[in-house]
Structures are given as structure tokens and as C-alpha cells.
Amino acid sequence: xxxxxxxxxxxxxxxxxxxxxYSDHEIFLRELVSNGTDATLKLKHLISIGxxxxxxxxxxxxxxxxxxxxxxxxxxxxxGMTADEVEKYINQVAFSxxxxxxxxxxxxxxxxxxxxxxxxxxxxxxxxxxxxEIITKSxxxxxxxxxxxxxxxxFTLEPADKTSRGTEIILHIAEDSLEFLxxxxxxxxxxxxxxxxxxxxxxxxRTETLPKPEDAPEDYVNETIEVDNIINNPNPAWTKQxxxxxxxxxxxxxxxxxxxxxxxxxxxxxxxxxxxxxxxxILYFPKLGNDMQIQKDKIQLYQNQVYVTDNxxxxxxxxxxxxxxxxxSPDIPLNVSRSGLQADGAVKKIxxxxxxxxxxxxxxxxNENRADFEAKWxxxxxxxxxxxxxxxxxxxxxxxxxxxxTVDDKYFTLDELKEKLKENQTDKDGKLVVxxxxxxxxxxxxxxxxxxxxxxxxxLDSPIISHLIQKIENDNKDLTFVRVDSDHIDNLxxxxxxxxxxxxxxxxxxxxxxLEAYIPKAYSVQLEAMDSxxxxxxxxxxxxxxxxxxxxxxxxxxxxxMGNMPEMYNLVVNTNSDLASSILNTEDKTHQEHLVKQxxxxxxxxxxxxxxxxxxxxxxxxxxMIK
Ligand code: ADP
Numbered sequence: 327x328x329x330x331x332x333x334x335x336x337x338x339x340x341x342x343x344x345x346x347x348y349s350d351h352e353i354f355l356r357e358l359v360s361n362g363t364d365a366t367l368k369l370k371h372l373i374s375i376g377x378x379x380x381x382x383x384x385x386x387x388x389x390x391x392x393x394x395x396x397x398x399x400x401x402x403x404x405x406g407m408t409a410d411e412v413e414k415y416i417n418q419v420a421f422s423x424x425x426x427x428x429x430x431x432x433x434x435x436x437x438x439x440x441x442x443x444x445x446x447x448x449x450x451x452x453x454x455x456x457x458x459e460i461i462t463k464s465x466x467x468x469x470x471x472x473x474x475x476x477x478x479x480x481f482t483l484e485p486a487d488k489t490s491r492g493t494e495i496i497l498h499i500a501e502d503s504l505e506f507l508x509x510x511x512x513x514x515x516x517x518x519x520x521x522x523x524x525x526x527x528x529x530x531x532r533t534e535t536l537p538k539p540e541d542a543p544e545d546y547v548n549e550t551i552e553v554d555n556i557i558n559n560p561n562p563a564w565t566k567q568x569x570x571x572x573x574x575x576x577x578x579x580x581x582x583x584x585x586x587x588x589x590x591x592x593x594x595x596x597x598x599x600x601x602x603x604x605x606x607x608i609l610y611f612p613k614l615g616n617d618m619q620i621q622k623d624k625i626q627l628y629q630n631q632v633y634v635t636d637n638x639x640x641x642x643x644x645x646x647x648x649x650x651x652x653x654x655s656p657d658i659p660l661n662v663s664r665s666g667l668q669a670d671g672a673v674k675k676i677x678x679x680x681x682x683x684x685x686x687x688x689x690x691x692x693n694e695n696r697a698d699f700e701a702k703w704x705x706x707x708x709x710x711x712x713x714x715x716x717x718x719x720x721x722x723x724x725x726x727x728x729x730x731x732t733v734d735d736k737y738f739t740l741d742e743l744k745e746k747l748k749e750n751q752t753d754k755d756g757k758l759v760v761x762x763x764x765x766x767x768x769x770x771x772x773x774x775x776x777x778x779x780x781x782x783x784x785x786l787d788s789p790i791i792s793h794l795i796q797k798i799e800n801d802n803k804d805l806t807f808v809r810v811d812s813d814h815i816d817n818l819x820x821x822x823x824x825x826x827x828x829x830x831x832x833x834x835x836x837x838x839x840x841l842e843a844y845i846p847k848a849y850s851v852q853l854e855a856m857d858s859x860x861x862x863x864x865x866x867x868x869x870x871x872x873x874x875x876x877x878x879x880x881x882x883x884x885x886x887x888m889g890n891m892p893e894m895y896n897l898v899v900n901t902n903s904d905l906a907s908s909i910l911n912t913e914d915k916t917h918q919e920h921l922v923k924q925x926x927x928x929x930x931x932x933x934x935x936x937x938x939x940x941x942x943x944x945x946x947x948x949x950x951m952i953k
Contacts, residue, residue: 327484330417351503354450355389355512356519358400358495360632361448362387363525365404365493369465372405378465380491386554388528389516393507396499398455402525403492406464409471409483416460416473417481420448452477454506455497461486462493513557519633522562522652528554562631564608564652568596580610583626583652589613592702595687597653599679603672607653609684613705614648628654640667643681645713645720653680678719685723692727700737703729711794721797733766733773733785740798743784744805751781753806760807762786762795768934771861772810783810792876811933812869813852813896827855829901829910837910841899844922849897862903863929866896895935897926924948 366385372378385403392399407415451458456476463470463486472486488494505511513529520527536549563571563579576594580587591610599605609625625642627634631654638647641658657672667673688710692699710728713720729737738746747758761776762784763769776783786795795807829837834853841851849865871894899906905925912918927944930936936944 327482329480329482331479331481351453352506352515353446353519354453354455354497355398355400355506355515356632357447357450359387359389359516359520359523359527361495362400362402362404362493363523363632365402365406366525367404369403369405369491372465378405380465384526385492386526386528386556389512390529391507391509391512396504396507398497398499398506398512400495400497401492402494403490406492407460407462407471408464408466408468409485411464412460412462412471412473412483416448421479451495451497454499454503456500457498459496459498460493461488461496463488463491465491516557521558521633522560522628522631523558524560524565524631526556526560527558529557530555560631562652564596564606564654565631568598571596576608576610579608580650584624584650587612587650591650592705593687593691594651595684597680597683603655603657603676603679605653605655605657605676605679607651607655609646609649609651609653609680611702611706611709612650614708624650626652627658628652629656629658629660630654634660641673641677643677643713643717643720645709645716646680646684648709648712681713681717681720682723684713685720685727688727689723699727700729700731703731703737708788708790711788711790715790715793715797730760730784730786733763733777733783736782740802743782746782757806758804760784760805761810762807763810764791769810771932772864775860776810789880792873793880795873796877808869809867809872811866812872813866813898827901828858829855829906833910834901837899837901837906840909840918841897841922844919845897845926848893849895849926852896852898853901854898855902856900858900858902858904860900860903861929861932862900862905863925864898864900865929865933865935866898868894868896897929920947924951 366387369378369380369385370382373380373382383403387403388399388401390399390401391397458475458477460473461470462473470486470488471483473481473483475481499506509530516527516529531552532555533550534553536551538546538548559582562582563575577590580591580594589612591612593611595609595611597605597607597609624636625638625647626636627638627641638653642649642653655676658676659667659670659673707729710724714724714728715721725740727739729739730743731737743760744758747760751759751761753759761781763773764787766773766785773783788794799805799807827834838851838853845851905921909918909921909925912921924944924947927936927940927947930940931944
């Protein structure tokens, strides 16, 4: 038996590691199963190049929990190690690796959010074990070796009688980590970290019922057998070529990833690149609607089929974190902080690649089946609109597939929309006027009025739409967006020069004075001669003020340096309406006030502005009138 002292500068790095990685003790299992996987894949490689002349067989990695003995065993059938190699790889590489890791980690620990804590490797066993044994037999014709260590630099190394090839790691679980002796805990961890690792992982057995034979007698009792319980799928869809996969395969893989998710994804994007970086993966567009929050942190990051994290911030462009799926790349540095990550050149390239692939896929979906794309628009628009706002590279490509739906479910691209508007929607400066509604119900009367004039009205109802409109206007100087209930709509809708006012200038002045006596200060009264059939009172909001207010509510408030902005409204009164004449000609001041207030409330009601006490008073007054 050899005993020795591992050459590390810190007397005992064990407590240090425990302290620094306290919240992440569970990764020991991922690290050890990864080592077993690596050892198996290395052996496969050696056999394939003729280096190792042994039978590969059907290797599995087995995890066993010995509750009574307070031990966990991780057993592989990989290439194993000779005593010399244990000396070299474990005593030197593993320990110095742990030390190096700790050095790096100490610096970045303040900067929370280190991605995966990879790199600690074998040594992470000491986060849960007070003593670790390695019993290993190399594929080479040499005796097996038995190494024991309690985390201090002292170790023992002696021959062992193991005859089968491979490595068994035995963890003597420490008193403060006994939770890891729970079967459910271990299967939970294997499911989280090792679900798609490339070598089958066995954890216990399960009972399988044999198929009933053709000639089974009446009283046949189902026969059962115990089979290995393999917890992983070693060949997940993303490791295959897109040409090998059907739509159904993609959907099945989605279910495998998200067993609790019942809604099917809308479509997927298969990522597959090996130069200048290596990345594979499948992203799914789930049905999103207008909710921006629910889906975050659902893309899983893997490295060589080993799960790392489901927080891909900094790696995937932010607007795509609303998607689901998997990305697998060995080229993403894991022992760096989030901020370090963002500065990393390779990561930037990866992020740009993903953006480009998503844009290309959207473009081809649009070109291949526009009707289908339109049908899905409502469920994907939030991602695309957010992408246009946040990623210039995406914005540049968006013209080819981003849609502008109308209230009547027609869909235009921006170019098509411009063509359409040229027909009859220009203002006095010659700009194309995009009329839009934010809510079909709330703005119903305005939409109807615009449609009656033959105008196209878009339905733009995302929570971030005011930001996007601002950006589109900035980049398209020939366009101006006007919400149907905005005052700017005057330029278009009410510019009916042929309508002559029934009232004289003097009458108008009298009407205005009477109105202003009863109308609150937040409203500016504006008299317009319109068709006598048009609504007598209409409330409009200044487009600019309303949009700024919306923008400050959905982020960007600080950006514009505006606090809470005041409500501002226009009350447009149709001087040709019968109601205007009635108000003008009523001698009885009480009755006049009544008319004005009732009309204002009706106008408010149609703009969804009548609430609370005012609404109660209105209803009461209206009942009085009809009783
Ligand atoms: P890493 O795996 O990152 O190199 P580790 O600390 O996990 O670092 O392991 C150090 C070395 O020990 C490995 O590079 C490998 O050579 C050897 N090793 C660890 N586990 C096994 C195993 N199960 N079978 C064979 N060799 C192993």
C-alpha cells in the first residue's frame, strides 16, 4: 500500500470548496456521471482507432444508493485507470484542477451568477462525501487500483481485486448531506442533469410486463420481469440531422423536454453549426399571446449533452428567452460571470448566429405558407416585435416577415401596407397615415367611423407597440401612425371640406362658451362642422401625449425623463348635429347643463373613460330621464 501527500498549496481545500459552492452541492453527481461518460467515450474512441483491443459491449453507467452503508456508488465500464494514472490524473490533475477552479471562482464569486460551475470535476465529490474511494481497472493489462482519500491532502493507494474494466467511485456521504441518500433525490438529479447524456445511465430496476402470447390460455397471468431502469435518452433529437427528423419527432422531443406542458409548440428551429463555433439545438416557438413574462428561463443550456442551466441570459438574445428548447455548445465558457460572458467574443457570435437563424426560419415560414404564418401571427408577434426593438440585426431582417394585421384580419407587410395607403390615406403633408386601433372593443365607434370613410385600420395591441411605432416612424419618414381615437385623425377623417357649418361664427362662440362652462379643465373644446349624422360629441386624445404615456408605462419612462404625465383630451363637438343646436337654443341653464353633461358622459363612455362615481351618477341620471 502506498500512502502519500498530494501536493497542493492549501492544507485542506475541502472546506473552502464546500463554502464557496454551498448552494450547488448537487452538481457532484453530474460531474461524476460526466467523468464516467467521458471514460466510456474515450474507450470507444481508442477501440475505433485500434489503440485498445477490447470488447466495447453495451456499456452503461450505474448509480447505486446504499442507504444503510450511507454510500453512493457510480460505476462505469470505461477505459479505467492504472495505479500510475490514478496518481497522475487524480492526485495531480483533479486536485490542481480543483485548486485552480477555486482561484478563479473566488474572484468572480462576488459577481454572482457564474453559469455552470463546471471544471471542478472529480473533486466536487467532497462537497457531499467525507471519504471517497476509487476502485478502477484499466483496459490495459495491469492490476486494479484502490485509492482512498478523506479530502485532506493525504491519500492511500493500494492494489485491488477488481477484474472488470472500468471505474467505481464510492462516496461515503457526510452527515450534513444525508439527503442525497434518498432515491427520489438522486433520480431527480439524474433527470435534471443527465437526461440526455450520451451513455445509458442505470438507476435501479423497474418491472416490465411481458406481452401476452398469441396462444395464451384463458387463465393467463401476465408475466413480469425486472429490467434495468435507464433514466436517460442517449440520442436526443438535437444531436440528429434535421433531415432525419419528422414534425412528429420534433413534437415528441418537445414533450420529452417539457412533460408538464400540454400545449403544442407552433414551430421549431433546428440549430446546427460547427464553424467558427460549435452549437446544436432546437428552439421552439410556444404560443405566447400578449404575455411577455411567463416563458422566461425555459431554454436549457447543455454542453455535450450535459445539462448546465436554464438561465441562458447573455447567451441567447433577450427577446428569444421567451422561446423554449435546448442549445448545446461546448464553446460557452462556464466559469465566468454573466457580465464576463457578454463581453466574450465567441458568445457574441453565438448570440448573433441564433438571431440570424431565427430570422431566416421566420422568413422561410412566411414564404412557404403565408396563410399559416398569418394564423400564427398573434401568438408569435410579441417575440418578433420585441426583437425588432432590441436587436438591430433582427430589425434589419424583419421587413421580410413582420406583419401588420387590420381589424378585419387582413395582414400586410410594411411594404404592402405602404402601397395600400398610397391609395387614399395621406395627410396634408403627403405622409402616409397608418390608422390603428389598440383595442377593437374600446375603440369600436372610432374604427367604424374610419372604415366608413374607406380607411384601412390596423389592430396593434401588443403591450410594447407604442415603442415599436416610434421606431418605425423614425426609420420611415414617409409614415405617420395615428390611433383612431387620436386628435391627429382630424387630418384625415374630418377633412370633409364640403361640409358647411350650419352655425354662424357668433353662434359658434356662444356654443363654445356654454360648453366650456360645464366641461372639466382636462378637455379642450373643439368645434367641427361634420356630417349631421356623425356623433355629436367625440373625445380624442393627442397622439403624441398618449403614446409617450404608454411608453413610460411599459419601460422607457426614465429614458424620456417624464414622470407621470397628465391626462389630456379633446372634446370634438359636431356643430351640425341636432344636439349642438339644442344646447345652443336652450334657455333653461339647468337643462343646458344637463344636456352637456349627459352628452359628455356618453362620449366618455364610448372611449371607456367613464368610471367609478361618474359612471354611477351617469346611470342614475339616465334612469331619471327615461322614467
Ligand atoms: P476533468 O474531467 O475535467 O479532466 P476531473 O477532476 O473530473 O477533471 O478528472 C481528472 C481526470 O481523472 C480526468 O481527466 C480523467 O483522466 C480521470 N478520471 C476521472 N474520472 C474518471 C473515470 N471515471 N474513469 C477514468 N478516468 C477518470
